[in-house]
Amino acid sequence: MKPTDTKNPEYFHKVVDCQYACPAHTPVPEYIRLIAAGKYSEAYMINWESNVFPGILGRTCDRPCEPACRRGRIDEKPVAICRLKRVCADMKDDIKSMLPKIPKNKNGFKLAIIGAGPSALTVARDLMPLGYEIDLFEATSKAGGFMRQQIPSFRLPAEVIDEETGYILDMGVNAHFNTRIESMKDLMAKGYDAVFVGTGAPTGRQLKLPGFELDNGKNVQVGVEWLAQVAFEHVTETPKDVIVIGGGNTAMDCCRTALRLGAKNVKVLLRTPISAMVASPWEIEDTQAEGIPILENHSPLEYIVEDGQLKAMRFELIEYSIDDEGREVFAPTGKEETIDCNLVLLAIGQANAFPWIERDLGIEFTKIGLAKVDDVTFQSTNPKVFFGGDAAFGPKNIITAVAQGHQAAISIDMFLKGEELIERPDPSTNLLSQKMGIHEWSYASMVTEEKRHLVPHIDLDEAINSHKTEVELGFDAKTALEEAERCLNCDVETVFTADKCIECDACIDICPVDCLTFTSNSEEAELRRNLNVPALNLGQPIFVSDHLKTGRVMVKDEDVCLHCGLCAERCPTSAWDMQKFLYIAPKPVKR
């Protein structure tokens, strides 16, 4: 193998598993260390720079970082990254003075942003400090989009949304609430330099079975729309028997909300087995903990409506399997079941619709009704129009919407400055030795054996009394510190300098996880097999040094390295050094 090029920022970035997995590439270990040091405001700002909504994401993020966490590969459970994020939001001081200054003299460009969800607000946040003038249009009365309308308050209190959307609106965005854009053509005629569409994926899918017409949209409702009505307090109670159809997070939100609005008998019905549910495991656990039954392998057949009143729903029991080509097969068993209900909430996916974008504006659409959008630049086929969030590629999650908002903001900035959009700016990186003295590091190199901490919940009886009472209490300072200490500091990289190495074996002898080997060089597959413990996790890179004096190379398997620094501590010549690698994802900058 060729010697590893650690100058390529992506090599060390990939070692920081959590940050690499995060769509917005938030420098996770950096803010976790700040939490451990009690510097909550600084930790909050690292998050805010990167993911814009730390308080919101600290409660609701899909947390792709956690399955990626290295701790999960050596210990049972990853670091509770998401809940630590909430800690810095909960415990910070007033951070207003740390927010970027908005220039009084504008740069002359005027943007329209449609929608006030995570991607739209991210574009505004990124471009306001550069002097853009921004008009923002939102159909409802408040900012937040999906975050406000479809995530129930018991998971995400409205104050948190108000605070974090407020930081952006207060930058001087010309926000027009209760203003639904009905015609893209009319909007574009107003002469905006660019338009960003962040309208989300507002429509949930209907399920038109026999009986649907008889109900006439009264008691068979699309879950996300129902959740929005609850959020805006248009719906304050539910009938006794409620059925939720679907196995995603929205289904979990629907059933738990229904329980809080007075339903006595809430059931979740799935076409699939529970094992095939797409909801996050922790959401399923929380739902079951509240005593809501989840019935599997029930395929809906009919709404039973008598005298205009929904009475029950008929299901066919199916046998679920996956065929050779990986497709789901729902084989009827011939058995049927009728379940009483007065309200059905459909949470079977969301559909996109852009009836308000005229088809003659140069914005091309795909067969499934989405605009054709470049997945790197987020530009549509009309170069002035950009898409992001769920409006771009369909329903994903908040952190993806934020990441797409960043990319769209970069593109808009480059587009208006006449630059090639495909030549994306580089990330900024910094590599700094953590050596404080002989055998001393400026980070906590000891690896704690502390187990993952659970977030305390309020009492169940109290929880289901109100849909506004937040269920999770968040970590206190002591628990946060203990959980923060579990972070392995993967961003403190093991940096090897081949010409300093005297091949004394000290690092190899001390390495607790046997990830280092001196060996003769060969092709990657063979090299991986030849290591002291073979490097079988192909998802993790191996580092190969330049040739050493004996002709061998130093090979490091990054897979389970604990970043404990013992190799560098036992190295007599400092050929190994522990250096902190800070990777800041690219963003639009003042030039």
Add this chain to the structure above:
Amino acid sequence: MSYKIPTFRHPNLPKNDLGYTSKDYEGAVSTLCAGCGHDSISAAIIDAVFEMSIPPHRVAKLSGIGCSSKTPTYFLGNSHGFNSVHGRMPSVATGANMANRDLLYIGVSGDGDTASIGMGQFVHAVRRNVNMVYICENNGVYGLTKGQDSATTDIGSTSKKGEPNALEPIDLCSIALQLGATFVANSFSGDKDQLVPIIQAAIAHKGFAFINVISPCVTFNNVPGSTKAYDYIRQHMASTNTVDYVPFAEEITAEFEEGTDEKVTMHDGSIINLHKLEMKHDIHSRRSALKLVQEYKAQDKVVTGILFMDEHSQEIHETMNTAKRPLRDLGTKELCPGAASLEELNNLHR
């Protein structure tokens, strides 16, 4: 400074026949200087004992005083240990071995502990053919007293401070050979591929197995003028043979080359597969081994590998016709057979 190693280990760490991983053979974190050759030897001992699936509680590690003699703390943390007086490890090992012949005895010593203060002890352990592995971690310097030349420092070799050494060095392998040692090897701490199978062969050997391991002192004796520095040894090392240790009942998978390979069957049925690089040398000939050491020395080279072995050697228990079982397994009747038995014994010699 870290005083503790994280407890996490690689999830795919191999297990030996006893179901142990190498972690079960580790000791405390070394407090020696970073990069000390001795730590590599500790690691080689761990590897050797782990691979041979020796239960840790069947091993006794013994040492004297010095940097080298501190190392038993850093390996085989679940084994028996005895840190004796400076240079007196051979006596303690001999006594322990006399009392319990069933344990594996690994003595660790240094050039000061062996070639200076302990020379009088060392030579008698060799002479008696005590059944043990004796590893001399030889760095040619008194590290613990801050870098004076030792009795094994070569003429003209310089350490970090001071004059080139003017006195003739003691060659421990030659001395062991001359005293009738039944297994003599020379190796280098920086070459585990060679050292681990040599330690395994020494463990399989019945009788006194002496391994001199050149082990650079990074703090005082890893300088350009030293003949025991990493660079010097790497440039001047010449192997007489490479070794594969094949445990009893395991199929020999190493390639056997006619003419250059030699199989030696040990008393426990295990096999030492020697790949001879120096064709003139016969490892069963003491004279050939002595000649080899001298010839290489004359060329400024350090010869490594197994220099001599006598797999049919008679260890001290056999020579003395002692009890076949450890003393602790004998009853009072056998240990104190009474006045009549003593009288009978005395009469034999009247």
